[in-house]
Amino acid sequence: MSAPTLFILFPLALSIILYLLQEKRVMVTRIALGVSFFLALVAYIQPLGGRIAIGSLSVNLQNSISFLGRALTLSNSDRFLLVVIYLIAAFWFGGANIAQTPKMFVPVGLAITAIMVGALAVEPFIYAAVLLELAAILTIPLLLTRNQSAGAGILRFFIYQAIALPVILLAGWMLEGSQASVSNEVQLRQASILLGLGFSFWLAVFPFHPWVPLVMKESHPYSAGFLLCMQSVVYIVIVIDYLNGFIWLRDTEALYPILRTVGAVMVATGGIWAAFQQDVRRLFGYIVIIVNGFALIGIGMHTASGLLTLYYKFLPQMVAMGIFALSLSIMMRNDQDSEFSRFTGAFKQKPFAAGAMILAIFSLAGLPLLASFPTRMEQFELLASVSLVTLIWVLVGVGGLIFAGARLMATMIGENGVEWRVTERPGEIILLGLGTLTLFTFGLFPNIISEALNRLLAIIPYLNL
């Protein structure tokens, strides 16, 4: 057996079976949750390319399989990402039934997860774009809610993802050809511009960002949240792969200030728009833009520690986004309106969901004691040593997000004339409570998390851990 079979083909095949069984929601969710968690556990404890011994049974886990002239390869340096991606899947599948997602969420979500892992594994890596486009197309039925037609956001998502593929493939072809001869600087520059354009469509870089809040507004918050959470991890890793894959590109010093500036613009614009936002779902969209902006800043630091903070923040970010999406789904169960004013007095009706949502927003903003604080502080320090102006713009964005969170909290605490009455179900309270506890654990004991992850991060060559 090979690692790609276990981590890509097996979940992909399973997702087809689960799709056929989607009417049995609880069973389907439990299977997908169990398998995702199992795959994350295997990636964490089992070196790839070695022999797995289970009692008397011994299986050789090869790194690579060949398929129609191309290879899917998963090596030990991919184990950290396998853990992160399958933990994200398990985490989001765990809340799927409580969030009352569409029936196809879990099977399609598992298929998307497997295809995204395939994108990280395909060699040569420039073909990852094809698999990511495939995943993006599969996502669209998930984003369409039962009673709503496809709006402008979903159409824009469809268009931008479709345009990104040809642009990235052509840029990849040009850069691959340039590897042999780096003397043609004009061609290299043109290829880099094309590549940047493709990634801008993918990562919703300003000014290609409006689809993100629109998609959030038009879709089930949990389904859209899962998609954006997964994309924000996988796309960023693909960007890093591209940078490491093309030596000329990696060694271009001018690239990194551009990445930092683009990231800062995303954080600042996302934060400013979030501050004046009147809709909670759209606020989630702007948070995703901010998160992607911070990721670009992490890459733009061009240091191992910059990348390390980026890798450390994947899990805290996933937990916070998951809690936000889950609490929003719970609060919107009986009313699809997500305007701020609709949540007036929400603390009296759904105190656990409302509290968890506020904590998730503050965590994503990087407030002390919460999950993203340690990595955010590290990023601020690194950025201060490089460019104070960029740091100021980033702080403006973070300030905007904190202001948005405070406004929402004030609205939720506000008086709406109803009596205190907890309306959440026990299962919801337990899940939200566990999530909130995780946010504090990540924030208060960052060493526990980093030490647990370091053994996997140490294998990734460019992190120099």
Added chain:
Amino acid sequence: MEHLYNLIPLIMLAAGGVALLAFDELRINLAGLAANYLAAFLLIVQSATVGLAAAKLITGLMAAGLIYVSRHDLTPVKGSEVRASRIFKITALVLIWLAILIIADNFLNLFPVNYETMAGALIAIISGLMVLGTSRNALKVTMGILVLYAGFDILYTPLESSILINGLLALIIMLIALVGVYISTRHESEYEE
């Protein structure tokens, strides 16, 4: 232009662009889409194997067929496309084609293809982008993406002959058509049933 007979696919691509951009009748749109794929075949077959070019043609026609079979009952809402808008779009297209024919030479240093292939690819890509930029209808957006991909195929197929990549691109084209039909059934469109 090296071969004058290549004017035929270029004219077909241009006509396909007009059919998609300036008309709202689904049959005319699909005829334009089919013309694009046929023209793409005529250009691709000169630099790739007949089998690969035929596979691209069949995939494209299947995508167009899928849209027709699923949504052939749609008729455009009367007056949704005014004459002035149609004239404006066609004029814009013609100006862009002229620009493409003049500047296509400058792109030849980027990719090792001939002038006709580059001009054909650019015509299809720009037509697709114009459809995407001017329409809010899900089905038209889908057809715009398909035209864009036809243009990309004209340029990329001579460069990349991998079976896996071409197979995946074919799968993506079919899925785009399928998802487009799925979205259009849920979308408030310019068409009425």
